[in-house]
Amino acid sequence: MNDNISLNEIGKKIIFHIDFDYFYAQCEEIRKPELRDIPSVVCVYSGREHDSGVVSTCNYEARKYGVKAAMPIRAAKSKLKDVRAVFLPTDIPYYQEISRNAMKIIQNYGDLFEQVSVDECYVDFTKITNSDFDDAKIFATSLQKNIKEQINLTCSIGVGPNKLISKIASGVNKPNGITVVNQDDAKNFISNCKIEDIPGVGPKTALKLNSLGIKSISDISKKNIFELRDALGYKTATFLANASNAIDYSQIKIRGTSKQIGKIVTLKKDKPEFEQIKMIAATLCASVFENLKNKRQAFRVLTVILILENLQHVSISKSLKLYSASLEELNKNSLLIINEMITNNSISLDNIRRMGVVVSDLKDISGQDSLLNYFEN
DNA sequence: CCCTCGATCAC
DNA sequence: CCTCATATCGAGGG
Numbered sequence: 001m002n003d004n005i006s007l008n009e010i011g012k013k014i015i016f017h018i019d020f021d022y023f024y025a026q027c028e029e030i031r032k033p034e035l036r037d038i039p040s041v042v043c044v045y046s047g048r049e050h051d052s053g054v055v056s057t058c059n060y061e062a063r064k065y066g067v068k069a070a071m072p073i074r075a076a077k078s079k080l081k082d083v084r085a086v087f088l089p090t091d092i093p094y095y096q097e098i099s100r101n102a103m104k105i106i107q108n109y110g111d112l113f114e115q116v117s118v119d120e121c122y123v124d125f126t127k128i129t130n131s132d133f134d135d136a137k138i139f140a141t142s143l144q145k146n147i148k149e150q151i152n153l154t155c156s157i158g159v160g161p162n163k164l165i166s167k168i169a170s171g172v173n174k175p176n177g178i179t180v181v182n183q184d185d186a187k188n189f190i191s192n193c194k195i196e197d198i199p200g201v202g203p204k205t206a207l208k209l210n211s212l213g214i215k216s217i218s219d220i221s222k223k224n225i226f227e228l229r230d231a232l233g234y235k236t237a238t239f240l241a242n243a244s245n246a247i248d249y250s251q252i253k254i255r256g257t258s259k260q261i262g263k264i265v266t267l268k269k270d271k272p273e274f275e276q277i278k279m280i281a282a283t284l285c286a287s288v289f290e291n292l293k294n295k296r297q298a299f300r301v302l303t304v305i306l307i308l309e310n311l312q313h314v315s316i317s318k319s320l321k322l323y324s325a326s327l328e329e330l331n332k333n334s335l336l337i338i339n340e341m342i343t344n345n346s347i348s349l350d351n352i353r354r355m356g357v358v359v360s361d362l363k364d365i366s367g368q369d370s371l372l373n374y375f376e377n
Numbered sequence: 378c379c380c381t382c383g384a385t386c387a388c
Numbered sequence: 389c390c391t392c393a394t395a396t397c398g399a400g401g402g
Binding site for chain 2: 391392393394395396397398399400401402
């Protein structure tokens, strides 16, 4: 992390966090406007059993009935059993296309841009606003209007002196909201947030903080930093201590090529034979390979992940001596690892719930003919 | 330092 | 009942 920034500069920054509202469900509304009036739920069907899987996202009509992201599909259906509602599977390529178009509009504002995910990005508006938060509000309004007019997509924007504040701010007025928190208000703003509002603080970290007697954000700044480090580790402790004072040194970072590519699937409920496991592994490898090929990247590290029936994760990885872009290599090594897992770690086949293949330590190989030959196979 | 593995987060 | 993909951190071993 680059903390190498002079103090004068920090106070002047203006960062936008832009978040597309209920994104997948809103994309579906864009192509099927009739969905706007009824609860709609976009689902990730796992295929394990009928209707097994979770809610990816849903529109605000569905939220009125208590439906939420990450909720089991069956639970969502039960909440909506008495009303007309629509359940749809995800169509990621379609959402990506809408995302690309919207992100393009945002990038046209010119300054430093970091896309965090398909529906989220940060933009540095320091220069274009001349560090004026009133100007920033006008830009946010115009940006929102442009995206709405050109793509028919609504978004929520948080404006702050750093990524942390803008990220939290974008969640304050949703959907279609703008929340501006200037430098002077930032400390007060963060003090009134809940601990779990801080990005990076999930259930586990909240629990650890609680056991230190920390229940509010101002409790964090009162806590001894060394105690905090012992409990949370250096990075998280430092980040949180700063965050509790509305300080965030993290920089907007243009994201290049991916650092890892993976594919994970849920197995059908019946007890798998080893032959089936091998076939699934081959499918996973083929999918990862496709992705690798499209991105023109080679890998050096291969990881196989098993998720057991008790939801425990087990993973084994192997580093190759050389970078590889070969499906053969991928297949061969994934099988080696799976064999090792089953023999060494005494994992029985019918205890496997999900299986995944991930490649990492990736290298861009576009333009390298010798390696590209691998891809033609 | 590098490697491997697990944990955590958040989408 | 419990998806899927990615990034990051830290511990522990070498």
